[in-house]
Amino acid sequence: MELIERIRLHAARSPDSTALEWPGGTIGYAGLAAEIERLAAELRGRGISTLAISLGNGPAWAMLDLAALHAGLCLVPLPPFFSEGQMRHALKLSGAQALVTDQAVVLRERLDLPEPMGSWRVAGRPLSWIDLPGDPQAVPAGVRKLTFTSGTTGEPKGVMLGWNHMEPVVRSLADAAGVTPSDRHLVLTPLSVLLENIAGIYTALWSGATAIVPGCPEVGLIGSSRLDTAAMTLALDRFRATSAIFSPQTLQGLVEAIESGLPRPAAFRFGAVGGAPVPPRLLERAAALELPVYEGYGLSECASVVCLNTPGHNRPGSTGRPLPHVRLRIAADGEVLIAGPGFTGYLGEEPPAGEWWASGDIGRLDPDGFLHLEGRRRNVFITTFGRNLAPEWVEGELTLEPAIAQAALFGEGRPWNTAVVVPAPGADATAVAAAIARSNLNLPDYAQVSRWIAAEGPFTPANGQLTGTGRVRRAAVQGHYQQQIERLYQ
Known part of the structure; x- marks a missing residue:
C-alpha cells in the first residue's frame, strides 16, 4: 500500500486528527x-x-517529501552538514532537474547556481525553486529516494530506494514499536537523514499518529554538531512527545540533563537509539532514570532499520532482533549478512549481486536471535600482540566521561593504543587524563589508552572528520594528526 493511501484512510476515519504539528500550526x-x-x-x-531539496526541518520538508513520493518523483535530500563538494557531487550524480530551498542566497553563492524561478509557498513558508541542467535519465525508473551516505571514507554514495524497499521497513517499525494514533513523535534530527525520514515521519503517518516537526534549533540542535541538551529535554516534555529517535550523543545529552535535575519527559514511552555504536554504560544510566530507550541497528542500504530492541524483547548490549522483513546470518569471518527488500543499488554502479548483502559490520547472533555488533570490519585493527580490537568500543567508553566530548582510537600494528581526544568545554589536560585513567579501569589491557593527543577542535561533518550520523571518519582524523601520532611512538 502506498503511503498516500494510508493517509487517506486515516483522513476518512478521523479527518481532523493531527497529522503534522509544528510551533504555531497543525x-x-x-x-x-x-x-x-x-x-x-x-x-x-x-x-x-x-x-x-535543501530545507530546514518543518512541515514544508515533510509535505514536499510526501508529495514527491505520491507524484512518482525521485527526491534527493541534501543534508545541512554536507560540504560544498558533497553537495555538488550529489546534484551532479543524481541529475536533479530542480532544487527547492529556503536558503537560495547561500546555496547560489556556494554552488554557483542559477537564479531562482520565483517563490513557491509551502506550509505558509516561501521557498525558492531553482531549475538545474540535470539529466532526467540519471536515476533508474522506480527510485523514489536517493539518499547519499556520508560514509566514513571517500565521496558519498547515492543509495537508491523505491517504495517497495521503504514500505516493509515502515510496516515492521510500526508493529515493533506499537505505534498508535495517540502517539506523538518528535523529530530531533534533520529530516534529510534517512532514519528520521522513514522511522520518524513515515512510520508515524502510516500509523495515524502525529509527527511533530519543529525547526532544529527549537529542539536544541545547533548547526551540524552542537547540542543544547536542556532545550532538547524540555522540548520532549513541552511537545508531550511519546517517541523520538536519538543518536548516542543526543541520548547522552538527555541522560546528563535529567541527571542534573531537569524533569524526565512525562509522556515519553519509546526512544530508539542508533546511527553509531551505543556504549552499554550509557544504556545503563538511561535505565536507571527509567528512560524507555531501545538500541537498534540499520543502514541506508536497508532503508534504515534492520534490528530493534523493544519493550517485549529487550537485551541491553545487543541491537535487538531482526525486524520481520529481513533475515540475518553471520559469515565465517564474522561479517553481518542481510537478506530482504534491500535497495536498488548505488547510483552509477552495478546492482548488488546475490540474495545476501555484506553489511561491512562485524557481529554475532546469540542463541535467542539478538544481534551483537563488535565494530566496522574495516575499522578493526590488530595490535603487535595479535589482539583484534574494534576502536568503537573503546571510543564509547571514553566519551561516557564528562571531560571527553569525542575520541578516535589508533593502534594498528602498535604495542599500545593512542587516542585523539576532543575535550569537553572547560575540561583541561588534567581532567582528560583522569577521565582516560578511569575508562582504562573498564577495559582489558590490550584495549587501554596509553597516550593521547588533544584535538585542535571538534570532529564535525564540516571539517570532514565526522559523518552526519555521528560516526568518526577515522581515516580523516588519522591523516590530520598523523605526525603527532607518529611522534608518540618514537
Missing part, C-alpha cells in the same frame, strides 16, 4: 491528504523526474 489528516495532492499535481506539472 494540519489534520484530511488537510494533509489534500495538500499532498495539490503539491504532487504542481510537481507533475513542472515536468521533472528528480527533485533535490
